[in-house]
Structures are given as C-alpha cells and as structure tokens.
Amino acid sequence: MKIPFVYGRRAEAEEFTGRKADIARLKMNLAGGINTTIVSPRRWGKTSLVHRVLEEIVRENNKEYMTCHVDMFGCHDEEQFYNAYLNAILKSSATRLDDIARIIKKYVGSLGPKITLGDAGAMTEFSLGIDFKDNKYSVDEILDLPEQIAKERGKKFIVCIDEFQNIENFSSPQQFQAKLRSHWQLHQHVCYCLYGSKRHMLLNMFGNYEMPFYKFGDLMVLEKIPSNEWATFIAKRFCDTGKHISLANAQKVAERVECHSYYVQQYSQLIWLLTTNTVTDEHIDLAFEQLVDRSTLLFDNLTDNLKPRQINFLLAIAQGEKNLSSAAVLKKYNLGTSANIKNLKTSVIEKDLVDEIDKTFYIQDPIFKYWLLNRYSKH
Numbered sequence: 001m002k003i004p005f006v007y008g009r010r011a012e013a014e015e016f017t018g019r020k021a022d023i024a025r026l027k028m029n030l031a032g033g034i035n036t037t038i039v040s041p042r043r044w045g046k047t048s049l050v051h052r053v054l055e056e057i058v059r060e061n062n063k064e065y066m067t068c069h070v071d072m073f074g075c076h077d078e079e080q081f082y083n084a085y086l087n088a089i090l091k092s093s094a095t096r097l098d099d100i101a102r103i104i105k106k107y108v109g110s111l112g113p114k115i116t117l118g119d120a121g122a123m124t125e126f127s128l129g130i131d132f133k134d135n136k137y138s139v140d141e142i143l144d145l146p147e148q149i150a151k152e153r154g155k156k157f158i159v160c161i162d163e164f165q166n167i168e169n170f171s172s173p174q175q176f177q178a179k180l181r182s183h184w185q186l187h188q189h190v191c192y193c194l195y196g197s198k199r200h201m202l203l204n205m206f207g208n209y210e211m212p213f214y215k216f217g218d219l220m221v222l223e224k225i226p227s228n229e230w231a232t233f234i235a236k237r238f239c240d241t242g243k244h245i246s247l248a249n250a251q252k253v254a255e256r257v258e259c260h261s262y263y264v265q266q267y268s269q270l271i272w273l274l275t276t277n278t279v280t281d282e283h284i285d286l287a288f289e290q291l292v293d294r295s296t297l298l299f300d301n302l303t304d305n306l307k308p309r310q311i312n313f314l315l316a317i318a319q320g321e322k323n324l325s326s327a328a329v330l331k332k333y334n335l336g337t338s339a340n341i342k343n344l345k346t347s348v349i350e351k352d353l354v355d356e357i358d359k360t361f362y363i364q365d366p367i368f369k370y371w372l373l374n375r376y377s378k379h
C-alpha cells in the first residue's frame with residue numbers, strides 16, 4: 001500500500017494541503033507580473049507552494065506561460081549560478097536538442113558552451129557545461145535570455161529561484177545583486193519569484209533601502225499551516241488508506257511538532273506505519289520517540305560542532321528564557337558577560353538554528369528543541 005505521507009521531497013497533488021490564501025496571493029502576483037519574494041524557515045513549504053502555484057497557472061492559462069525553476073542550493077559563485085540558470089531556462093524552453101542549439105546561437109552567441117547529454121535524447125537529462133574564461137560578456141545575454149525567449153514566442157515567462165540567499169556567499173554579493181536587478185527591472189515579459197530560508201539575510205536584502213533589491217516586489221513571509229488544517233489532512237490521509245485517527249489525535253500530532261510541515265509529515269508517517277486499524281495514544285507516543293531517535297545522530301554532530309557557550313545559549317532559548325542578557329540568565333546558563341550575548345545571537349542565527357521574530361528568539365527545529373531539553377541536558 002502506498003504510504004500517504006511524504007517528506008524530504010516537495011508535497012504534490014493530494015499530498016499537499018492548505019495554504020489557500022498563499023496560493024491565491026502568489027498566483028495573482030506571478031500571473032500578473034508582480035515579482036515576489038518568499039521567506040520562511042527551511043522545510044515549512046516554500047518549494048511545494050511555488051511548484052503548486054506554477055502548475056495551476058500553467059494549467060489554467062492554456063500555454064500562455066513558460067516557467068522555470070533554478071535551485072541555487074550548491075551554487076557557490078557567479079559562474080555556478082549562470083550555469084544553473086542557463087540550464088534551467090533552456091530545459092524549460094526547448095523540447096529538442098536542435099532548439100537548444102538554435103537558442104544559444106541566436107541569443108548567447110559569444111558563449112559556445114559544451115553540450116553534454118546525460119541520457120541520449122532525454123531532454124530532462126541534458127546539461128550544459130559553460131566555460132567562462134573567454135566568455136565574460138555572455139553573462140548579460142544569459143540574464144536577458146528569458147525576456148528574449150518570451151518575446152520571441154509571444155508568451156510570459158515566470159522564473160523562480162530557490163535558496164536565493166546563497167547569493168550572499170558570492171565574492172561581491174552587492175555588486176552581483178545590482179547587476180541582476182539592473183537587468184531584471186527592464187524585463188517586461190518575465191516575472192521573478194525569489195525565495196529562500198534565511199530570514200535575516202533575505203529580509204535585509206529586500207527590506208533595506210541601501211540594498212539593490214530594496215522594494216523589488218511583494219514580500220511574502222510564509223506562516224505555518226495551522227493545526228486544525230493539519231488535523232483534517234492527517235485524518236483524511238489515514239481514512240483514504242483504510243486506517244483511522246480521531247481529529248483530536250491528529251491535531252495533537254501536528255501540535256507536538258509545532259506544525260512544522262516536514263515533521264508533521266514524518267511523524268504522521270511513523271504513526272501510520274505503526275497502526276493496523278486505529279491510532280492509539282501508545283502509537284502517538286512511540287512514534288514520537290522514534291522521530292527523535294532518528295534525528296539524534298544529526299543533533300549529536302551538530303552540537304559537537306558548537307562551543308559550550310553556544311549550546312548553553314540554545315538551552316536558555318529552548319527553556320523559553322526571555323531576557324537573555326539579564327544577570328540571572330547569564331549566571332544560570334553560564335553565558336559569561338552580557339557583552340557575549342550579541343556574538344552568541346549572531347552565531348546561532350547564522351547557523352540557522354535560531355530565528356529572531358519581533359525581538360523574540362526561537363529554536364527553529366522543534367525536534368532539536370525537544371532533544372536539547374530532554375535528551376542532551378540529561379546526558
């Protein structure tokens with residue numbers, strides 16, 4: 001029987017739930033040509049949402065739109081970005097190899113990339129190798145490519161770029177952002193959807209008036225899917241596969257992992273696997289222990305790479321301490337002097353372990369929080 005819960009890949013079709021208002025807003029933006037930035041912590045559902053919306057736009061608009069997804073995960077410099085970008089755009093615009101050759105010849109003439117085919121004839125497998133050493137000028141042509149293709153075909157292009165904050169790690173990030181923006185703002189047939197998970201970085205990139213991407217478009221801060229919506233979804237997925245969980249229990253499941261999308265799916269899957277007919281409290285408790293067990297190795301490694309004071313600081317946040325630089329908290333958690341707190345804050349935020357929202361600090365990963373409080377501190 002097909003397991004009705006998925007994690008570690010985007011949620012599609014009936015695996016996807018909720019987000020009605022987000023879908024409507026993003027769809028209106030992208031179909032209407034309004035550039036959009038989406039920010040939320042990892043694994044809350046950005047990638048799933050963007051794919052869902054693009055699928056709907058394409059389905060409902062009778063081939064009026066072309067779409068492409070560029071994943072910047074693993075892009076460490078401009079060259080890798082241009083490579084990923086060109087590949088993604090060609091992949092979505094060409095259905096045959098001779099199309100690719102024609103587009104390159106026409107629009108990226110100075111480039112002369114090497115074309116290597118992964119699987120003969122299969123368009124999804126091809127990849128282009130670009131040698132930039134003698135081709136410094138072709139980057140402008142690459143950036144304008146979606147606009148050119150859209151114009152040529154009388155269509156609109158929606159270009160989505162995932163993990164966009166990786167740009168900050170390039171050698172001259174501001175200069176590069178200024179270059180992108182100077183091209184993109186002239187494009188009339190292309191709409192850009194930029195999204196990523198490092199809230200502090202992205203909010204700075206898009207919300208700081210000194211930055212090139214200031215006021216680039218609509219900034220969406222994605223929220224979690226609420227527990228009552230999760231409850232209905234979980235109960236239905238059990239029911240569809242001939243098993244049963246009460247709505248109250250389903251809601252408890254979602255709340256126990258703080259409605260974190262990835263964990264709701266993983267936890268539900270573990271419960272589903274333990275259940276023959278009807279979910280009991282024992283299943284729910286046992287599956288939770290399994291969930292924590294499965295992450296233990298990861299969390300062990302993670303804390304091995306932290307300094308003792310960083311761990312103490314995380315413990316203070318996990319305990320819900322509010323006034324982190326107060327004398328009492330500094331002493332209780334052995335955090336040194338209040339002058340250390342700023343560095344500690346910056347380090348755990350940069351490591352993506354902690355989020356700061358409205359001056360309050362949160363451990364991003366609810367299972368890590370549980371592990372810190374219940375397993376780590378009881379070593």
Ligand SMILES: Nc1ncnc2c1ncn2[C@@H]1O[C@H](COP(=O)(O)OP(=O)(O)O)[C@@H](O)[C@H]1O
Pocket residue numbers: 006007008009010011015016017018019040041042043044045046047048049261262263265266
């Ligand atoms: N709308 C949704 N409905 C159901 N599950 C979801 C939804 N969004 C995300 N998920 C779950 O969360 C996991 C992470 O989602 P993903 O879209 O990859 O997040 P992000 O791009 O923000 O890291 C998915 O594998 C899936 O299990």
Ligand SMILES: [Mg+2]
Pocket residue numbers: 043046047048162
């Ligand atoms: Mg993603």
